[in-house]
Amino acid sequence: xxxxxxxxxxxxxxxxxxxxxxxxxxxxxxxxxxxxxxxxxxxxxxxxxxxxxxxxxxxxxxxxxxxxxxxxxxxxxxxxxxxxxxxxxxxxxxxxxxxxxxxxxxxxxxxxxxxxxxxxxxxxxxxxxxxxxxxxxxxxxxxxxxxxxxxxxxxxxxxxxxxxxxxxxxxxxxxxxxxxxxxxxxxxxxxxxxxxxxxxxxxxxxxxxxxxxxxxxxxxxxxxxxxxxxxxxxxxxxxxxxxxxxxxxxxxxxxxxxxxxxxxxxxxxxxxxxxxxxxxxxxxxxxxxxxxxxxxxxxxxxxxxxxxxxxxxxxxxxxxxxxxxxxxxxxxxxxxxxxxxxxxxxxxxxxxxxxxxxxxxxxxxxxxxxxxxxxxxxxxxxxxxxxxxxxxxxxxxxxxxxxxxxxxxxxxxxxxxxxxxxxxxxxxxxxxxxxxxxxxxxxxxxxxxxxxxxxxxxxxxxxxxxxxxxxxxxxxxxxxxxxxxxxxxxxxxxxxxxxxxxxxxxxxxxxxxxxxxxxxxxxxxxxxxxxxxxxxxxxxxxxxxxxxxxxxxxxxxxxxxxxxxxxxxxxxxxxxxxxxxxxxxxxxxxxxxxxxxxxxxxxxxxxxxxxxxxxxxxxxxxxxxxxxxxxxxxxxxxxxxxxxxxxxxxxxxxxxxxxxxxxxxxxxxxxxxxxxxxxxxxxxxxxxxxxxxxxxxxxxxxxxxxxxxxxxxxxxxxxxxxxxxxxxxxxxxxxxxxxxxxxxxxxxxxxxxxxxxxxxxxxxxxxxxxxxxxxxxxxxxxxxxxxxxxxxxxxxxxxxxxxxxxxxxxxxxxxxxxxxxxxxxxxxxxxxxxxxxxxxxxxxxxxxxxxxxxxxxxxxxxxxxxxxxxxxxxxxxxxxxxxxxxxxxxxxxxxxxxxxxxxxxxxxxxxxxxxxxxxxxxxxxxxxxx
Numbered sequence: 001x002x003x004x005x006x007x008x009x010x011x012x013x014x015x016x017x018x019x020x021x022x023x024x025x026x027x028x029x030x031x032x033x034x035x036x037x038x039x040x041x042x043x044x045x046x047x048x049x050x051x052x053x054x055x056x057x058x059x060x061x062x063x064x065x066x067x068x069x070x071x072x073x074x075x076x077x078x079x080x081x082x083x084x085x086x087x088x089x090x091x092x093x094x095x096x097x098x099x100x101x102x103x104x105x106x107x108x109x110x111x112x113x114x115x116x117x118x119x120x121x122x123x124x125x126x127x128x129x130x131x132x133x134x135x136x137x138x139x140x141x142x143x144x145x146x147x148x149x150x151x152x153x154x155x156x157x158x159x160x161x162x163x164x165x166x167x168x169x170x171x172x173x174x175x176x177x178x179x180x181x182x183x184x185x186x187x188x189x190x191x192x193x194x195x196x197x198x199x200x201x202x203x204x205x206x207x208x209x210x211x212x213x214x215x216x217x218x219x220x221x222x223x224x225x226x227x228x229x230x231x232x233x234x235x236x237x238x239x240x241x242x243x244x245x246x247x248x249x250x251x252x253x254x255x256x257x258x259x260x261x262x263x264x265x266x267x268x269x270x271x272x273x274x275x276x277x278x279x280x281x282x283x284x285x286x287x288x289x290x291x292x293x294x295x296x297x298x299x300x301x302x303x304x305x306x307x308x309x310x311x312x313x314x315x316x317x318x319x320x321x322x323x324x325x326x327x328x329x330x331x332x333x334x335x336x337x338x339x340x341x342x343x344x345x346x347x348x349x350x351x352x353x354x355x356x357x358x359x360x361x362x363x364x365x366x367x368x369x370x371x372x373x374x375x376x377x378x379x380x381x382x383x384x385x386x387x388x389x390x391x392x393x394x395x396x397x398x399x400x401x402x403x404x405x406x407x408x409x410x411x412x413x414x415x416x417x418x419x420x421x422x423x424x425x426x427x428x429x430x431x432x433x434x435x436x437x438x439x440x441x442x443x444x445x446x447x448x449x450x451x452x453x454x455x456x457x458x459x460x461x462x463x464x465x466x467x468x469x470x471x472x473x474x475x476x477x478x479x480x481x482x483x484x485x486x487x488x489x490x491x492x493x494x495x496x497x498x499x500x501x502x503x504x505x506x507x508x509x510x511x512x513x514x515x516x517x518x519x520x521x522x523x524x525x526x527x528x529x530x531x532x533x534x535x536x537x538x539x540x541x542x543x544x545x546x547x548x549x550x551x552x553x554x555x556x557x558x559x560x561x562x563x564x565x566x567x568x569x570x571x572x573x574x575x576x577x578x579x580x581x582x583x584x585x586x587x588x589x590x591x592x593x594x595x596x597x598x599x600x601x602x603x604x605x606x607x608x609x610x611x612x613x614x615x616x617x618x619x620x621x622x623x624x625x626x627x628x629x630x631x632x633x634x635x636x637x638x639x640x641x642x643x644x645x646x647x648x649x650x651x652x653x654x655x656x657x658x659x660x661x662x663x664x665x666x667x668x669x670x671x672x673x674x675x676x677x678x679x680x681x682x683x684x685x686x687x688x689x690x691x692x693x694x695x696x697x698x699x700x701x702x703x704x705x706x707x708x709x710x711x712x713x714x715x716x717x718x719x720x721x722x723x724x725x726x727x728x729x730x731x732x733x734x735x736x737x738x739x740x741x742x743x744x745x746x747x748x749x750x751x752x753x754x755x756x757x758x759x760x761x762x763x764x765x766x767x768x769x770x771x772x773x774x775x776x777x778x779x780x781x782x783x784x785x786x787x788x789x790x791x792x793x794x795x796x797x798x799x800x801x802x803x804x805x806x807x808x809x810x811x812x813x814x815x816x817x818x819x820x821x822x823x824x825x826x827x828x829x830x831x832x833x834x835x836x837x838x839x840x841x842x843x844x845x846x847x848x849x850x851x852x853x854x855x856x857x858x859x860x861x862x863x864x865x866x867x868x869x870x871x872x873x874x875x876x877x878x879x880x881x882x883x884x885x886x887x888x889x890x891x892x893x894x895x896x897x898x899x900x901x902x903x904x905x906x907x908x909x910x911x912x913x914x915x916x917x918x919x920x921x922x923x924x925x926x927x928x929x930x
Contacts, residue, residue, distance in 0.1 A: 717743070
């Protein structure tokens with residue numbers, strides 16, 4: 001009988017596949033050990049669809065462009081440009097086109113920044129092989145993976161990628177690497193026996209999962225689920241359902257946009273009203289004409305008050321941070337992530353390869369006669385010494401040499417050096433045994449040549465041991481036994497079993513994986529199972545662990561000093577996770593690790609509580625990682641998540657900042673992440689956090705510099721509408737009184753885009769503040785426009801607007817009084833006064849930027865020449881301003897007029913006023929803080 005998956009899921013026996021006996025699974029799937037017929041496979045393929053993962057596309061180009069335009073400030077600029085072109089067919093069209101050009105520039109910058117559609121789901125598909133060996137019509141044949149269906153019997157061998165989720169029913173020493181799915185640091189030894197229904201993903205040893213890699217042995221399994229029904233498919237679905245979190249910076253800038261939009265709209269309405277009233281009452285025009293003239297002021301206000309250069313400043317400042325992070329081995333894929341790292345409150349880190357070396361290392365030995373020894377050195381580099389009770393030994397005692405030699409001979413791994421880096425070929429556990437022998441003088445090739453292997457009983461999960469038969473020179477032959485300590489002990493005589501088991505438990509409590517070794521003489525030419533049943537002499541234990549990176553301990557301390565909590569979330573066993581957590585300082589001594597099974601039984605409220613009190617989570621499944629990240633975010637935490645496997649991808653995408661491993665990371669995890677570490681080292685995360693805080697500080701400096709300009713320009717225009725004298729203007733052949741405009745819209749754009757950007761950018765190169773990693777993370781709810789920025793903005797804007805208005809009126813009155821001798825027209829006089837007002841604002845900006853180089857210290861304390869890019873920026877602005885004033889092409893575009901030298905000197909002198917004023921403001925603020 002052929003059952004559909006719908007029928008199976010509704011069957012009375014709805015136990016999971018891993019908990020059922022093989023024959024039960026075959027029966028439930030309507031198949032046999034010989035597989036399906038071609039006809040049956042075609043029927044099922046039509047019913048269940050191909051064995052592929054659903055693909056979801058990213059945002060379209062038009063959606064990305066719309067996302068840049070759909071901003072309140074951008075709409076104000078677009079509206080201003082359109083109204084300007086409608087109201088004034090001559091100058092209005094020029095002004096409007098310049099404004100629209102600014103919109104296009106901003107949109108292009110934002111689009112280029114975000115044009116990186118996620119490829120994570122496509123990368124998942126790449127993990128599934130193209131063909132598989134399936135049993136069809138009673139014979140083994142190559143079948144496209146996409147055509148596999150539930151009930152197919154598939155053959156697996158070393159090097160194969162598992163094509164679908166399968167229940168194994170026949171195997172020989174089958175080992176599968178599932179690190180990408182489970183986080184387990186060593187290949188899993190598979191079995192055909194059912195496991196508990198409640199077993200976590202990493203403990204379902206009777207299953208083979210789609211996308212995992214066969215590293216050893218062979219096996220047969222029946223396909224239970226395909227496509228999105230697989231564990232890989234579940235991750236694919238979760239990845240599609242996660243949403244990228246808005247960064248604190250983007251949220252803050254959005255709030256600034258809303259505040260500015262509301263303020264601009266309100267002030268523009270006031271200007272329209274006041275300007276119209278003055279034009280009607282004092283200028284002698286009708287209300288409609290007065291309104292039309294006042295609209296120009298409102299448009300000019302909008303252009304001046306909007307920080308058009310801010311997107312460019314933010315983007316370039318972040319890009320500079322990206323370059324710095326790349327030097328510190330963190331490659332940023334998404335620009336806003338730079339700043340987000342700086343406000344991170346919790347880092348959730350995977351264990352294997354990030355906090356640890358991902359290199360199994362023998363660290364302890366136990367000999368039945370002489371007790372415990374320590375093997376120093378970590379990783380696969382064969383460098384290290386032997387010590388006992390804290391004393392280093394010049395040579396390994398005979399019994400230690402015997403134990404290490406057994407480990408070298410009774411394994412298949414090899415150690416080799418490639419491009420200066422030591423690595424192993426084979427099982428990581430066996431690689432640790434070979435490395436331990438090499439550290440203490442046992443040369444693997446020589447030992448294996450001297451004691452040639454004659455026969456082997458490979459490791460099988462059912463036996464829990466491996467046995468090898470060797471030539472032993474003049475002493476005949478010897479059998480070496482390696483395996484689970486309790487299994488080895490049962491075959492040994494004349495050894496205190498209880499004492500050895502106590503030592504095994506002590507090693508296990510320290511998070512170590514323990515192997516027992518035994519040997520006996522033999523006259524046989526080949527091995528049989530009965531040769532391994534009894535009569536062995538126990539020679540000792542080797543205990544190993546994937547050791548913590550030594551530099552990570554200091555990095556975690558630095559994070560703690562910076563107010564950042566570090567949590568370890570791993571697929572590894574509870575005891576190992578707890579031990580590593582204690583060694584690294586992530587968990588307090590004696591603190592319990594929380595398992596995935598415990599998390600699965602919790603509701604959202606309980607999850608939020610558990611993440612507050614515990615820092616180590618073990619045997620977690622992909623959905624648990626995702627839930628943990630969401631629980632932290634629900635608690636208001638800005639969460640960074642690190643990982644390297646497919647199982648990490650949903651959590652990486654959901655986190656405020658996803659950090660993938662560049663060396664061991666899968667393409668899926670890298671595509672889902674915001675940042676990729678080129679050295680897979682947690683210390684690079686700590687360095688990136690430091691850089692992120694520096695970037696944020698420098699962005700605040702840039703905001704504190706840019707915003708006063710915009711407020712100052714708005715104040716200049718408001719003052720002009722309310723108090724400037726009216727001038728003669730011809731309207732429809734009649735001379736009427738009109739409002740005097742201190743700056744044109746295009747001149748305001750020059751200030752906002754050219755001068756402000758050129759002067760703000762050097763601030764992105766400022767050195768980090770001294771307390772950058774000794775203060776808590778900033779509250780993500782704290783507005784960027786905090787009290788400091790607000791006070792500084794009002795103070796600097798008031799000075800700037802007073803200087804610009806005063807010098808505009810001074811130059812205007814001076815030239816009007818001398819017009820009889822100079823021969824200048826009134827339009828030229830207004831243009832000259834406007835040019836001086838712009839130049840005065842530029843000079844204020846130059847000196848104010850020097851004050852913004854530090855948020856609290858004087859320019860002399862941080863070093864006048866500590867940031868040489870400052871003077872490059874000042875030089876560029878002065879050169880551009882000279883072109884603005886004196887170059888005919890720019891005079892035509894911006895309606896400027898050449899200034900005499902005295903005007904330039906007066907503007908520069910006025911700009912210096914801001915230096916002592918801001919110094920006093922810093923002194924007062926520092927006194928209040930202390």
